[in-house]
Amino acid sequence: MTMATIERSPAQTAAGMGQESPLLRVSNLSxxxxxxxxCRDVSFELRAGEVLGIVGESGSGKTTLLNVISGRLPxxxxxxxxxxxxxxxxxxxxxxxxxxRRMQREDWGFVHQNPRDGLRMRVSGGANVAEPLMNLGNRHxxxxxxxxLEWLNRVExxxxxxxxxxxxxxxxxxxxxxxxxxxxxxxRLVFMDEPTGGLDVSVQARLLDLLRELxxxxxxxxxIVTHDMAVARLMADRLIVMKSGYVVETGLTDQVLxxxxxxxxxxxxxxxxxx
Amino acid sequence: xxxxxxxxxxxxxxxxxxxxxxxxxIPVFERLDLEVSPGECVVLAGESGVGKSTLMRxxxxxxxxxxxxxxxxxxxxxxxITRALPHQVLDVRRRTLGYVSQFLRVIPRISTLQLTxxxxxxxxxxxxxxxxxxxxxxxxxxxxxxxxxxxxxxFSGGEQQRVNIARSFIRNYPVMLLDEPTxxxxxxxxxxxxxxxxxxxxxxxAMIGIFHDSDVRDAVATRLFGVSEFKAAA
Numbered sequence: 001m002t003m004a005t006i007e008r009s010p011a012q013t014a015a016g017m018g019q020e021s022p023l024l025r026v027s028n029l030s031x032x033x034x035x036x037x038x039c040r041d042v043s044f045e046l047r048a049g050e051v052l053g054i055v056g057e058s059g060s061g062k063t064t065l066l067n068v069i070s071g072r073l074p075x076x077x078x079x080x081x082x083x084x085x086x087x088x089x090x091x092x093x094x095x096x097x098x099x100x101r102r103m104q105r106e107d108w109g110f111v112h113q114n115p116r117d118g119l120r121m122r123v124s125g126g127a128n129v130a131e132p133l134m135n136l137g138n139r140h141x142x143x144x145x146x147x148x149l150e151w152l153n154r155v156e157x158x159x160x161x162x163x164x165x166x167x168x169x170x171x172x173x174x175x176x177x178x179x180x181x182x183x184x185x186x187x188r189l190v191f192m193d194e195p196t197g198g199l200d201v202s203v204q205a206r207l208l209d210l211l212r213e214l215x216x217x218x219x220x221x222x223x224i225v226t227h228d229m230a231v232a233r234l235m236a237d238r239l240i241v242m243k244s245g246y247v248v249e250t251g252l253t254d255q256v257l258x259x260x261x262x263x264x265x266x267x268x269x270x271x272x273x274x275x
Numbered sequence: 276x277x278x279x280x281x282x283x284x285x286x287x288x289x290x291x292x293x294x295x296x297x298x299x300x301i302p303v304f305e306r307l308d309l310e311v312s313p314g315e316c317v318v319l320a321g322e323s324g325v326g327k328s329t330l331m332r333x334x335x336x337x338x339x340x341x342x343x344x345x346x347x348x349x350x351x352x353x354x355x356i357t358r359a360l361p362h363q364v365l366d367v368r369r370r371t372l373g374y375v376s377q378f379l380r381v382i383p384r385i386s387t388l389q390l391t392x393x394x395x396x397x398x399x400x401x402x403x404x405x406x407x408x409x410x411x412x413x414x415x416x417x418x419x420x421x422x423x424x425x426x427x428x429x430f431s432g433g434e435q436q437r438v439n440i441a442r443s444f445i446r447n448y449p450v451m452l453l454d455e456p457t458x459x460x461x462x463x464x465x466x467x468x469x470x471x472x473x474x475x476x477x478x479x480x481a482m483i484g485i486f487h488d489s490d491v492r493d494a495v496a497t498r499l500f501g502v503s504e505f506k507a508a509a
Contacts, residue, residue, distance in 0.1 A: 050361075205384045206384060209382045209384070209385055237365055252336060252365070253361075255339055258332070259332075259337065259338040259339050261292075261339065263295060266293065266295055267294075
């Protein structure tokens with residue numbers, strides 16, 4: 001079986017490079033855990049407002065790749081460049097720690113699969129939503145409270161519960177708090193790791209619709225990791241298919257799902273259960 | 276002088292390779308050329324399995340052709356769907372190239388009215404105008420007003436089909452691909468869809484269609500195109 005990446009057209013890579021400045025550029029990224037591979041030789045670009053899905057089975061390297069790209073796990077080799085509002089197109093691992101953290105706080109959001117990983121469980125839902133604003137130096141409490149109320153509304157949460165702790169919310173509601181917390185500061189790129197993974201299907205559909213609406217209205221760029229092909233189809237403009245740490249296929253979402261070219265993508269798509 | 280064609284298909288070939296079935300190959304068509312001009316409705320002819328839907332999906336960029344090009348006139352310039360970057364293909368689909376399939380594929384639990392407005396909202400039309408146009412189109416398609424606030428999941432096949440048609444025709448695409456849009460409709464509703472198609476042709480849209488009912492085909496086709504003439508050698 002070939003491991004060569006299937007690009008949808010020979011012109012794509014060439015045309016995508018250097019034409020206009022990308023929001024994010026990933027070049028020859030590899031991550032090894034000792035002798036165990038996380039991801040190998042991954043390269044792609046992301047434009048402003050583009051939603052990229054990373055799909056593949058458990059252990060294929062999706063989450064490793066997401067963590068490396070999002071500045072949470074230094075790569076073994078390769079470069080991640082981001083067009084930061086403060087620095088322009090910058091090698092994120094070339095920045096010193098305080099600058100990288102500031103860039104992450106200002107320009108990025110990260111929605112975890114488990115809300116407990118993305119929320120502070122000891123402070124109120126409202127404080128969780130407002131905290132990113134405080135971290136950016138806002139000190140006007142009236143304005144922050146106003147922004148928090150607006151965001152609770154936007155993610156369809158009862159504003160009367162602004163002072164409740166996250167543990168008193170259902171899983172779906174916790175996920176909405178996490179979404180609000182990660183969007184309130186106006187990021188340009190949001191990472192999502194199986195954002196609907198732990199939810200009932202009934203809650204999942206509403207949250208997906210909400211996410212899609214927010215992404216459209218805010219013009220957000222998103223990198224979303226999922227093993228659920230239905231989520232990938234609904235959310236992503238284009239897909240990266242991973243296997244054993246390699247990217248085996250990339251392209252327009254419906255083309256990859258309806259006419260997969262690589263043996264592994266064909267297996268992945270044909271394994272989805274129909275209801 | 277005849278106007279510029281809106282679709283130019285050249286030397287198109289498609290072969291499926293099934294890697295998990297001992298790399299079986301299924302050749303569909305090859306050396307296929309087709310041009311469609313404004314106001315034309317080209318109806319694909321040929322028996323089931325000859326590759327009509329495969330051609331349609333290759334033109335939409337949903338399938339990846341094995342060779343050849345599919346150029347669509349978009350903002351005054353041709354874009355080759357088979358080589359364009361994903362964001363370019365999506366832009367062409369958002370503003371120029373529409374596709375009406377037989378099946379409604381949408382996020383569950385969203386109301387019919389919202390689903391119908393969505394394509395306009397995506398194109399930056401404001402919510403009030405989007406709602407007015409969606410209501411007008413749903414009325415024209417005779418979808419009962421009581422259904423508008425409901426998600427279409429529980430609707431009959433014909434009702435779902437009409438939601439699908441509304442979502443596609445609401446954008447006034449210059450180029451439309453119609454893959455049996457009238458398959459599960461009764462005679463009266465088919466006539467309404469024929470009217471929509473004719474109106475689109477009158478304003479200069481170019482269309483490629485697959486229709487199994489001959490009354491619709493005869494009512495809208497400006498010419499037939501035999502896909503079997505391009506059958507690829509097995």
